[in-house]
Amino acid sequence: MEKNPYAAQPARILEIRPETAIDWTFRLAWNNNSRSGQFFQVSVPKFGESPISVSDFGDGWLDMTIRNVGLVTSEMFKMTPGDRLYLRGPYGNGFDAAAFAGRHIIVAAGGTGLAPVKGLIRQFAAGTPPTSRLDIVVGFKTPADVLFRDDLAAWKRAANLWLTVDRATSEWADHVGVIPTLVPKIPLNLSESYDVIIVGPPLMMKFTVQAFLERGVAPERIWVSYERRMSCGVGKCGHCKIDDVYICQDGPVFNYSRAQWLMD
Secondary structure, three states: OOOOOOOOEEEEEEEEEEOOOOEEEEEEEOOOOOOOOOEEEEEEOOOEEEEEEOOEEEOOEEEEEEEOOOHHHHHHOOOOEOEEEEEEEEEOOOOOHHHHOOOEEEEEEEHHHHHHHHHHHHHHHOOOOOOOEEEEEEEEOOHHHOOOHHHHHHHHHHOEEEEEEOOOOOOOOOEEOOHHHOHHHOOOOOOOOEEEEEEOOHHHHHHHHHHHHHOOOOHHHEEEEOOOOOOOOOOOOOOOEEOOEEHHHHOOEEEHHHHOOOOO
């Protein structure tokens, strides 16, 4: 019997970790394969479903970092370990971590855009696959919005971490300013093998891509994630379509040599 692409599977909540006042990480029991950059349609019966990115994964578990911003997610925030969410997916092409092996990798992530690449960064920081150099550029609005603090501390020991906020408090000891202002400071030898991964809000990605292009980075060495109005996940509803491209199937991860022509 052909599998119903709209059928959701139950996933038991193993743990809930508050990241900020409105961002929580839900660890779910999950045994099917997934990769960073992919997403699931996550549903709460009687309330609806929302597209949620994979933030990390491992043997028998899957993490999703969810922001409380609407009807469905507000119901998720009422749940406790032992409750169940319903997942269909994963959808999209995601990041192929092995394809970046041996290169100088720069990951630039803004706000909740850090979630879709958290698992990928964890792999790079652990040396699986190995990189010649790893620069992680992460930006948030304020110190109160910083996600994954324990992970950031671990990445700082294993890589070159550039942490910045738009608006700082007197206790803030790291960078202040938007991510594109840090791009000129990152050591980058264009004659060596490298890749740049950029994920975040549309304006952040636009100006960060522009900053790297101005440094001479080739479009084919830039990777972006376009999460746009994804609904059905299987290319039927057309909500995410740009020209003849379905973001839910052809993306969300695109090489910028292709993404630069996707006009919304």
